[in-house]
Amino acid sequence: MLAVENLEVVYEDVVLVLKGVTLEVPRGEVVALLGANGAGKTTLLRALTGLLGVHRGSITKGSVTLDGAAIDHLDAPHIVAAGIGQVMEGRRIFAEFTVEENLRIGAHTAGRAAVQSGLDRAYMLFPALANRRTQLAGYLSGGEQQMLAIGRALMTEPAYLLLDEPSLGLAPLMVRRIRDLIGEINLQGTSILLVEQNAAMALSVASHGYVLETGKIVMDKPAAVLREDEDIREFYLGLRDEGAASFRAVKHYKRRKRWLS
Amino acid sequence: MDELIASVVRGLGIGSTYALLGVGFVIIYRATKVINFAQPALMILGGYFTSLFATRAGLPFPVAVVAAMVAVAAIGALCERVALRPMVGEPPFAAAMVTVGVFIVLLIVAFRLIGTQVLTVGDPWGLSRTSVLGVSVAQVDIAKIVISLVAIGVIGVFLARSRLGLAMRATALDQEVALAQGVDVGRIFGLSWAIAGALAALAGMLIGTASGGIEATTALVALKALPVIILGGLDSIKGSVYAGLLIGVAESLTRTYQPEHAPFLGANFDVVVPYVIMMAVLMVRPYGLFGTPEVQRV
Numbered sequence: 001m002l003a004v005e006n007l008e009v010v011y012e013d014v015v016l017v018l019k020g021v022t023l024e025v026p027r028g029e030v031v032a033l034l035g036a037n038g039a040g041k042t043t044l045l046r047a048l049t050g051l052l053g054v055h056r057g058s059i060t061k062g063s064v065t066l067d068g069a070a071i072d073h074l075d076a077p078h079i080v081a082a083g084i085g086q087v088m089e090g091r092r093i094f095a096e097f098t099v100e101e102n103l104r105i106g107a108h109t110a111g112r113a114a115v116q117s118g119l120d121r122a123y124m125l126f127p128a129l130a131n132r133r134t135q136l137a138g139y140l141s142g143g144e145q146q147m148l149a150i151g152r153a154l155m156t157e158p159a160y161l162l163l164d165e166p167s168l169g170l171a172p173l174m175v176r177r178i179r180d181l182i183g184e185i186n187l188q189g190t191s192i193l194l195v196e197q198n199a200a201m202a203l204s205v206a207s208h209g210y211v212l213e214t215g216k217i218v219m220d221k222p223a224a225v226l227r228e229d230e231d232i233r234e235f236y237l238g239l240r241d242e243g244a245a246s247f248r249a250v251k252h253y254k255r256r257k258r259w260l261s
Numbered sequence: 262m263d264e265l266i267a268s269v270v271r272g273l274g275i276g277s278t279y280a281l282l283g284v285g286f287v288i289i290y291r292a293t294k295v296i297n298f299a300q301p302a303l304m305i306l307g308g309y310f311t312s313l314f315a316t317r318a319g320l321p322f323p324v325a326v327v328a329a330m331v332a333v334a335a336i337g338a339l340c341e342r343v344a345l346r347p348m349v350g351e352p353p354f355a356a357a358m359v360t361v362g363v364f365i366v367l368l369i370v371a372f373r374l375i376g377t378q379v380l381t382v383g384d385p386w387g388l389s390r391t392s393v394l395g396v397s398v399a400q401v402d403i404a405k406i407v408i409s410l411v412a413i414g415v416i417g418v419f420l421a422r423s424r425l426g427l428a429m430r431a432t433a434l435d436q437e438v439a440l441a442q443g444v445d446v447g448r449i450f451g452l453s454w455a456i457a458g459a460l461a462a463l464a465g466m467l468i469g470t471a472s473g474g475i476e477a478t479t480a481l482v483a484l485k486a487l488p489v490i491i492l493g494g495l496d497s498i499k500g501s502v503y504a505g506l507l508i509g510v511a512e513s514l515t516r517t518y519q520p521e522h523a524p525f526l527g528a529n530f531d532v533v534v535p536y537v538i539m540m541a542v543l544m545v546r547p548y549g550l551f552g553t554p555e556v557q558r559v
Contacts (some may be wrong), residue, residue, distance in 0.1 A: 054350075054437050080443030092438045094431055105431045108424065109443035156443065 276509015
C-alpha cells in the first residue's frame with residue numbers, strides 16, 4: 001500500500017500548498033484523485049516521487065510510506081527503484097529521441113534483461129508504437145505520445161503507477177482508449193493513482209476516489225458513491241438533475257458546495 | 262602541390278586536437294548548459310601528467326597516456342563535485358563564472374607543477390616522417406588525426422548506444438524528466454566532466470608531442486576551442502569535429518601562404534585566423550553550422 005499521511009508541502013519556504021493530505025492507494029486498485037487547477041494534485045505527485053526539490057518545495061509535515069517503509073526522504077532515482085513509476089503532466093516525452101530510446105530510458109534503473117521484456121510488453125500494450133519504434137517521438141500524435149509516456153513509466157515494472165492527467169488535450173475517443181488501457185494495466189497487477197480533471201473518465205475506471213480542493217482532501221469515498229454524489233455530479237461531472245438550466249438562473253443562483261460550509 | 266598537401270595534413274593534425282577540446286566543451290554544455298572555461302587548464306594538466314608518467318615514472322607511453330587521462334578525469338569530476346554541484350539550479354551564466362574560477366585555480370596549480378620548464382611527453386613519434394601518397398608528412402600529424410578521431414568516435418558510440426550515454430542525452434534534453442526516469446542527474450554531471458577531462462588530457466598529450474613540448478602557457482592554445490564550438494554549434498559533437506578540422510586547416514594554410522601572398526598582414530597572422538572565422542560565423546549564423554534543430558510537431 002502506498003500511503004500518504006497528514007502531508008504538508010511548502011514551496012519556497014512560504015507557499016503552503018498541501019495542508020495535511022491523507023490518502024491511500026491499496027495494492028491492486030485504481031484510485032482517482034480529482035481536483036480543479038491549483039488544488040495541489042501535481043504537488044502531491046511530486047511529493048510522492050521525490051521531485052519537490054527541483055521546484056524548491058519540501059515536505060514539512062507528515063509521511064509517505066510504501067508498504068510501511070518511509071520514502072519521503074528518498075531522492076527520485078531511489079523512489080523509481082523502489083517501484084513507483086510516474087507519467088508526468090503534459091506527457092514530457094523526449095521529443096528528439098526515437099520511440100524505442102524513450103522506452104529504453106524508462107528502464108534506466110532496471111537491469112539489462114528487463115529492457116527486452118519491457119519493450120515487448122510496451123509494444124504488446126501499444127501496437128501503434130511498435131510500427132514507429134525508429135521514428136522521433138516528437139512526431140507522434142498526442143494520443144500516441146501519451147501511450148509512449150505510459151509505456152516508458154511501465155518499463156521498470158513498477159508496483160505503483162502515478163498518472164498525472166493522462167486525458168489532457170486528447171479527443172474523447174482517445175480518452176476512452178487511455179481509460180481502457182489503464183484498466184488493462186491494472187489487471188496486469190499494477191496499482192494506479194490516477195490524477196484527473198476529467199472526473200467522468202477517472203471515476204469510471206477507479207474503485208475509490210478522493211477530491212482535493214485548495215490543498216485539502218474534502219471527499220474520500222468509493223467511486224460508485226462519488227458518481228452518484230450530487231455535488232460531484234454538478235461541480236465535476238457537469239450534470240444537474242433539473243436538466244439544462246437557463247443561463248439567467250445561473251447568473252442569480254450560485255450553489256455553494258456543501259462540504260465547505 | 263606537395264606544399265599544399267603537407268600544409269593540409271599539418272592543419273588536420275592540429276585541428277583534430279582542437280576538435281577533441283571542442284567535444285569536451287560540448288559534452289559538458291549538453292549535460293549542464295554550462296560552458297566550461299576550465300577546459301584549457303585540464304588540458305595542460307593532462308600534458309603534465311603524461312610527461313610525469315612517461316618520462317619520469319618510465320611507464321610505457323600508451324599506459325602513461327591512459328593513466329594521465331584517468332587522473333585528469335578524476336580531477337574534472339572532483340571540480341564538478343566541489344565547485345559546480347552547488348550551482349545546480351542557478352543561472353548557467355553564474356555557473357560559467359565559477360568555471361572561470363576553477364580555471365584560474367587549476368592554472369596556478371599547473372604553473373606550480375611545471376614552473377619554467379618545457380616538458381616533453383615522451384611520445385614515440387618524435388620528428389620522424391612518413392610518406393603518404395608520395396608526400397612526406399610528419400608521423401605525429403597522422404597520429405594526432407587517428408587518435409583524436411578514434412577517441413571522438415568511441416565517445417559518439419558510447420552516447421548513441423550505451424545505457425549511460427542514453428541517460429546523458431536524456432539529462433541534456435530535460436533534467437526533471439530524466440530524474441523521474443530514475444537517472445541520477447548529479448552523477449551524470451560528474452561523468453560528463455570526467456569525460457571532458459579525459460579528452461582534454463588526450464589533447465594536452467597530442468599538443469605536447471614532437472617539437473611542441475608543454476609549457477605552462479600552452480594552456481592558451483586551448484582557447485582556440487572556443488571558435489571551434491561556436492563554429493560547430495555548442496551542442497553538436499559532429500559540428501565540433503568538422504569545425505575543429507576546418508579551423509586547423511585554415512590556420513595551417515594561412516601559416517604557409519600568408520607571408521608570401523599577403524605580407525602586409527604581418528607575422529603570425531595564423532594565430533588570429535580562428536577568431537576571424539569565429540566573428541564571421543557569429544555574424545552570419547550565430548547558432549553555428551550544426552546546432553540541433555528543435556523537433557516540433559505542426
